Amino acid sequence: MAEAKKRTALDIIRSYDGPKIRIMEVCGTHTHEIFRQGIRQILPPQVDVISGPGCPVCVTPVGYIDQAIWLALEKGVTICTFGDLVRVPGSTMSLADARSQGGHVEIVYSPLDAYDYAKAHPDEDVVFLSVGFETTTPPSCLAVKQAVADGMTNFSLLTANKTMPMAYEAMKDSADAFLYPGHVDAVMGTRSGEAMLKEGVSGVVAGFTAKELLTAFAVILVKFPQGKPFFKNCYPRVVKAEGSPAAQALIKEVMEPCDSEWRGLGVIPQSGLQLRPAFAVCDARKKYGVPAMEGRANPACRCGDILQGKCTPPQCPLFGKVCTPEHPVGACMVSHEGACSAYYLYGGNLHE
Template identity: 45%
Template sequence: MKYVEEFQNPEAARRLLDDIHATVTRPWALMEVCGGQTHSIIRHGIDQLLPDEVELIHGPGCPVCVTPLEVIDKALEIASRPGVIFCSFGDMLRVPGSDRDLFGVRGEGGDVRVVYSPLDAVRIAQENPRHEVVFFGIGFETTAPPNAMTVLQARRLGVTNFSMLVSHVRVPPAIEAIMRSPECRVQAFLAAGHVCSVMGTGEYPDLADRFKVPIVVTGFEPLDVLEGVRRAVRQLERGEHTVDNAYPRAVRPEGNPAARAVLEDVFEVTDRSWRGIGVIPGSGWRLSPRYSEFDAEHRFPVSGITTREPAACRSGEVLQGLLKPHECEAFGTACTPRTPLGATMVSSEGACAAYYLYRRLGGTPASLEASPVA
């Protein structure tokens, strides 16, 4: 398959690894800020194949994982109401709230439905005019444009019983928050290629310059990740800190102008709370006042919700790159995909889920012969 098989070529992977081994002379800590990259790294054993001097730190790159507990609890409260059809992508159904999840609400009789496109929720609203249909709109810059287009479509079709519970977050402010943390060890970033395919790279040069960190825009296949690491290590060894696009087949500096225009029309930038991290200024989107009639939080008053994070869950430290999943005492015991304490264990992009699925408690060191890369 074009753009898949050629980016999993074992000989090319070996050459990139040889180059990295030959280049590195001192310890460096790199953070990938995309959960898809994290899963690729753990699945293919890339972190175990790299030199000991190169550490990959898993960042808050899973949109499901960083959705704040208070928003999850709002979703649960709305979904429990009579006459509501609550629509969501499947990976949100097992994310634990304070005392249950959306699967639990469905088990109690709530009408919770899995959809594969936000437009499915608009169609459901058309087919059920006596019900309020709510779509759970979460994600980074990648899922925000289709969600924005769905709001435009609902208005165009005159669908008045549709609304969206919005919890969109933005990557650049998260990078800034990570770099400002006194516990930060990150010396370079692998930026998420799909985010940059939408937004471009315009927000990154200032971050690279202010914090003196290389930022390499990176894809998701094994060779993409290795090439991103290679370029980041080369910059670090040379004392450079620039933005480098290692994913040119998908990313242009200006991003996708049409998608960005829709985002600017439908959403406005706001402060956003990140689960396990806290409030990051300017790190999210909400529906602009022009589209407030589609805002589920306006349609369903859900204030006064009290949230409770499990004391044993350390997903906040995992999301900040301060802890590897298997270093958590609850990992694989009290916390499993069937009994998750946090979203990082059940999301398809969660770091804890990646460790549980591919490596459990760390496993044995990978080799080129044993790794799926080969």
């Protein structure tokens, strides 16, 4: 027993001789850190790490990009957005292309930057592209509250905010265990993982350092052969059971659940967030009458399959050939959190 206590996470991983297991990481930062820190190279061959729908830019549907382009070119609004979205292809062009055609697109680093821009430019109608999971939703809510309090009429959001629990539900048959994103659970707490456990779905909450990731993998590889569903918070220094009550209250005050389309997964009921009627003045869709747009992705691009864990990036015929970070065809290559980007940067022909 004393000898067993001396085993490190690395020892447990390297000596794993249990059954084949599929571990799905649903966080784009995890995708890149697992590659960057060389963790894939030390995993036994029967441990398969799948990149799931954990990149907010990647799961944002093509139709949303088309709506943003429509706002820029047809309504003449100033689009404020994170840099990743600028190069994501829409049906016929990207926001970068729209900018070259006269559209006004500003890169910002937070929703509050967009709010500040709108306040400093009262003669411009400003729309912030609110894309993200629970981690980045509270700042969008804060920006909206501030704009309403200030009586600003030139600031609004085009929302594509999503929540993770329903995605876990949609993907539960694609993996044997989830690597839950620590930053999401820092906001929302551990209740989603605990709820999945009640459905017989296993997973651990993981941090982002090498030690934290190795610990999470080791826990999974110890628990899985026991044949019982499990859940463990392996990021307790940041993630508490209750999460952040203040952030949750802010989201609940400003936004409400809605059905939402995920690239590759289709429409997942009640998996999105939209502004409540009390904040409709900041809802770009209502303010500008934005039409619904289906969007058409490149039919050869397999981003949708990659986000579902049905294939790895090198199995896409475009990967590394037609589709590169310099000339991306799909969102998974554009985003700095995308699986294709990670495989391209870190030579991901592993586990093929």
